[in-house]
Amino acid sequence: MSISAPAIGLDTGIWTELADAAALARDSTHSPVAFPLAVKANIGVRGFARSAGCRLLDTGPEEADAPVVAAFRAAGAVVVGTTNMHELALGVTSDNASYGPVLLPLDGAFAAGGSSGGSAASVAAGAVPFALGTDTGGSVSIPASHCGVVGFRPSTGRWPTAGLVGLSWTRDTPGVFTRDVGDAIRADSWVTGSVAGVVRARPRLGVPRELVADLDPRTAHAFSSGLAGLAGIVELVEVSLAPILPRTRAAEPAIVGWESVRELGLAAARALGLAPDRALEALSRGVESTDVAAYLAAAIARPVSADQYAAAQSDTVAARGLADALFAAHDLDALVFPTTPAPAPRVDGRAEGEHLGRATSLFDLYTRNTGQGTVLGCPMVTVPLPVDQGALPIGLTLQGRRHDDARVLALAEVVSRRLAPASTPTS
Template identity: 40%
Template sequence: MDQVRQRIASSSAAEVVAASTRAARDAADLGAFLSVADAPEPGTGPLAGVPLAVKDNLDTVDLPTTGGTPALRGSRPGRDQHAVAQLRAAGAAVIGKTNLHELALGITSNNAAFGPVRNPHDRSRSAGGSSGGSAVAVATGVVPLALGTDTGGSLRVPAAHCGVVGWRPTVGRWGTGRTVPISRTRDTAGVLATSVADVALVDALVTGEAAPAPPSGRPLRLGVPREGFYDDLHPEVAACTERALEQLAAAGVELVEVRVADAHALDAECGFPIVFAELAQDLPAYLATLPGPERGLTLADVLAQVASPDVRGALEAAASGTFTAAVHAQALATRERLRAAYAAALRPAGADPLDALVYPTVPLPAPPLGDDDTTELNGRQVPVFLTTIRNTGPGSTAGMPALSLPAGTTRAGLPVGLSLEALPGGDVALLATARRVETALGR
């Protein structure tokens, strides 16, 4: 964001915002934006004149909120989601709404209704999702900051694939409501940026909680959950991750082998039941708050117009009646076991607590666009969705804060991400840890 501030100082906030707006329109070939503001006005405050992009499932007072789905193509909620409002109040100018995986129910951003988001490092590949457009807007320099959402990895996956920083705060920390929802238990807004410092500033502005204190001299202690999180990695992802761990160790970080007991099995047991049970309730509840004709839509109406086959399957599951109140209650009980497993790993009995877990964000680099069902990993076809969210999913279900930052690239120049994850409510401390990790990695 320093470069943006230098441009503002040398020209004017209005000129910088206008240039970003033009750049958003010019980037149409990447599919990053669904709408661009006509003449956004910069405000006053710590973000005065800073251009901001907003994922098109977060409500904005002045632009449509389509959720990337045909049924909401004309929806204008006429209100700002909490984080949007806070950043506007700090002077940011919303220049446009970004493309996403339809209804945020996927991780490729290959949106059959509005077109795919293309990876700026290789346009034949996915930008990741569901916040793909926001990640591309930051990675290409159109904006220094972009808001997104994360239910199972939707900020961190595109951050990893596009080579930027993606921040998922603790669920509820960035407000609730005024968002096209998936799951009240798992959804959160968050931000993509080019540095942890910018993420920390935005988090402080959105929450009113002080930014992290300057790094202390105490060595960091990071947990390395080899079992499950380091299995069956793409060779170049594995190599980038190990190099990053070596850099951290050389910088004095203590790396501790840990186990998050049954994390993936517990997530498989409860993650999707929570999503499908809550989606069936939360999406109609959101629709009922809209001021326009979309207020009368039902879940079936939205489903009837869904264009992406994978999203249609998810909505059909939610609408099936299979995920009853009893199923939902059992899933939430299983989630408590998952949360306890993370707590035991990060706060081990008889040992010093860990500052965070560290693991590769995604087991493989960005897959080719069109690999919507399966993709190749280590010589075989694997499910693209489940493989991509293998590492980000369990903590998302547990409601934990997490951050992905760049850890290097493959020989072909595709970015690889490294994630840090902490216990719910530990956001400020995690951001301080992330700044130290970023420095140790030489960024």
């Protein structure tokens, strides 16, 4: 199919540069490692605006690259543009009122997911082999699943977060979208200098019962078929996250509620030349996406208290200890689960949808499985599951121990090879 720049959320002003960079990557007279890279609009790139999908922050080009961009440039990346996203990264659809919705390349009636939807769609459409995103509560994993590409969310702290317009220093991390896991492994080595991980002969994967309940029938079928396809190369162990989930779910809104207003206040202060408190209020009035405006207004009117934030920090520490104990008790290499309970939603501008016959918040639905891992700070690798021709993509996420990124990447490569029919994005 023919893909236009707006359809994948790539800054339309650089479409010619994208073609030039792709030609450069194929031209043996230039550096053989040169390749085009797209970057989410909340990551600093020299010469490009860092709007975070918000017109109010779109004040001019950045003077310097964020460290994560610099690492990719050192490996040969040619930055060809910034990608559209959910405004301020505060959503899961990338339905952006300022710059338009990011559409699923396979079927433009559906959302690419968010908040890093433009980056995932750029890879899915075949425009670039690598695209950078950011992840707070699933913003790499969710669009990777919807778009049928590989998404790698490193352990929080593994990749540098400087130069980002972020939401949470506890949960934020840059991440990457690629066409295969091998490229994600290479990307991790460029940023961290890590070597390839080792996978034992028969890895043990924990299947959390809470994350495989109440699935859309299409997701349930793809997940069960995918697990059946892994028979013989992994050992599956049913586990429960019961002692962990109450703590991570309690911590999620309080952590972001406290930290996001401070992160966004500083970003707005930098862009607008105001004190952070005044800049945050101006930002709240200036955002154009209804759901984002409502979130900021509520966060300012009913701020998270210091006691609530302290309780969330305590829950986070306790949950991380419990997760470590779960892995040790079951001798697990990773958890495995459907990335989202349902495939991509339709693009209709609504914050609610229907799931299993019930009205539900799209944000709550699509972060249900990913939120816990982001509070834990764990590495997550999302790979496509086999689906019928023309069906919406569905992702499988492997979640490892915190800071065990090399192992979970290596394991994801083994799994994705077994699921090879779904490993090539549709364009």
